[in-house]
Amino acid sequence: MTHNSKLDVQQFLDAHPVSNFQWRLFAFCFVIMLLDGFDTAAIGYVAPSLIGEWGISKAALSPVLSAALFGLSFGALMAGPLADRFGRKRLICASVALFGGACLVSATASSLDELAVLRFITGLGLGAAMPNAITLMSEFVPTQRRSLLINAMFCGFPLGAALGGFLAAWMIPHWGWRSVFGLGGVTPLLLLVFLLLAMPESVRYMVTRGFAAERIRAVLRKVSASLPADAEFVQAEAAPASAKQGGLGLVLSRSYLLGTVMLWIAYFMGLVIFYALINWMPLLLKDTGMPAAQATLITALFPLGGIGALLSGWLMDRHNANRVVAIFYGITALSVFLIGQVSGQTALLVLVVLAAGVFMNTAQSSMGVLAASFYPTTGRASGVAWMLGIGRFGGIAGSFLVGILAQRQLPLSAVFSVIAIAGALAALALVIKQRAEPVPSQQGNAGLSPIALGEGLNAH
Numbered sequence: 001m002t003h004n005s006k007l008d009v010q011q012f013l014d015a016h017p018v019s020n021f022q023w024r025l026f027a028f029c030f031v032i033m034l035l036d037g038f039d040t041a042a043i044g045y046v047a048p049s050l051i052g053e054w055g056i057s058k059a060a061l062s063p064v065l066s067a068a069l070f071g072l073s074f075g076a077l078m079a080g081p082l083a084d085r086f087g088r089k090r091l092i093c094a095s096v097a098l099f100g101g102a103c104l105v106s107a108t109a110s111s112l113d114e115l116a117v118l119r120f121i122t123g124l125g126l127g128a129a130m131p132n133a134i135t136l137m138s139e140f141v142p143t144q145r146r147s148l149l150i151n152a153m154f155c156g157f158p159l160g161a162a163l164g165g166f167l168a169a170w171m172i173p174h175w176g177w178r179s180v181f182g183l184g185g186v187t188p189l190l191l192l193v194f195l196l197l198a199m200p201e202s203v204r205y206m207v208t209r210g211f212a213a214e215r216i217r218a219v220l221r222k223v224s225a226s227l228p229a230d231a232e233f234v235q236a237e238a239a240p241a242s243a244k245q246g247g248l249g250l251v252l253s254r255s256y257l258l259g260t261v262m263l264w265i266a267y268f269m270g271l272v273i274f275y276a277l278i279n280w281m282p283l284l285l286k287d288t289g290m291p292a293a294q295a296t297l298i299t300a301l302f303p304l305g306g307i308g309a310l311l312s313g314w315l316m317d318r319h320n321a322n323r324v325v326a327i328f329y330g331i332t333a334l335s336v337f338l339i340g341q342v343s344g345q346t347a348l349l350v351l352v353v354l355a356a357g358v359f360m361n362t363a364q365s366s367m368g369v370l371a372a373s374f375y376p377t378t379g380r381a382s383g384v385a386w387m388l389g390i391g392r393f394g395g396i397a398g399s400f401l402v403g404i405l406a407q408r409q410l411p412l413s414a415v416f417s418v419i420a421i422a423g424a425l426a427a428l429a430l431v432i433k434q435r436a437e438p439v440p441s442q443q444g445n446a447g448l449s450p451i452a453l454g455e456g457l458n459a460h
Helices: 009-014 019-053 059-087 088-106 112-138 143-154 156-174 178-198 205-206 214-219 247-251 257-285 292-316 321-341 346-374 377-406 412-436 453-458
Strands: 006-008 233-235
Touching: 006 009, 006 321, 009 143, 009 214, 009 377, 019 059, 019 088, 019 143, 019 156, 019 178, 019 292, 059 088, 059 112, 059 247, 059 257, 059 321, 059 377, 088 112, 088 178, 088 412, 112 143, 112 321, 112 346, 112 377, 143 156, 143 292, 143 346, 156 178, 156 292, 205 214, 205 233, 205 346, 214 233, 233 453, 247 321, 257 292, 257 321, 257 346, 257 412, 292 321, 292 346, 321 346, 321 412, 346 377
Parallel strands: 006 233
Antiparallel strands: none
């Protein structure tokens, strides 16, 4: 074995077109994101039915609306370290089992307290699933196509949230609000069977953890049969000096701290907008005299706008990624402001909500790639997971913010004007990040620090 060739796994992935095996992995991750979006948004769509059936006030719903978001935050914060210890596949499968099972049991809830606990447990699984899906996908695709593919995968989340709205509007009149949680629980548990049987472990993780070469070889052969039979696998990366420390130590190090904080602020503010609108817009529109089903359908247009992430991924591969996403957040602020101005004009409202959704979800879906490209591999899992985890508190803030504004009986235009400020702050954070930390963010469009392509192969 002493004469075996040294093969850098990322170089091997970069040298071959995306295979059917990688597209299958993409499909798995896309469906995980789809179900994540469906289960996250489900509580907002059943909220009007809960108020009617249980005779509760809108303010009493705030803890239930926020319970899953607390779970999402803690799930994401734990996901990075756990994935580094136990592997990406194990964490993804455990996450899907947890949120599917908890969502299914939510269909049997008989009180607000019980539902809040179950939504928190659901959130733990949802929060851990997303960063690990991003990580696994990042470690299996060619560098030159990573932004586009990860953003395309991210489209699953807003599409799942939108699908939840359309299905809820149809299912609740027929079978009641519990059917929405039932569907949101059974589907992930069915997916889990396929994940256990067919989802691979990350090759980069296996190389880092010293897995047997034959196990790594078996996975890479599914990418291309041209893999040398006697190859030994390495990861040769040109990492910055501060990458000598890993995990949170690197994420919070002097070189990365300002950029880290700006990423957290941008993602936080984006989720203030997303959850404020997803959780409260059906109720706010209903209060204007709009029928409940129509309010739900119009709200469902907002997450549907996430399909714009494909355009963002393409632009980020070709232009400055920070500026591209900052512009989308800026347009989001304007669009959200306009929702409050046209609420009485249904046709205009539909167009403005859809536009707000396109720009908002495009910006938010792009943040995973933006964070992944900012950190070297030694801190990437923690950097992405902690941005998602800290940012989730923005969802909690958004839910409580609108609850407070509603209690003060502010007009609809004022409520949306306040929410719009978050979009402007997100844009500003990315402008600061670009000016203060221009070098790390240019480490490629990839989501991984650049591979020293020659080093690993020529060293021997």
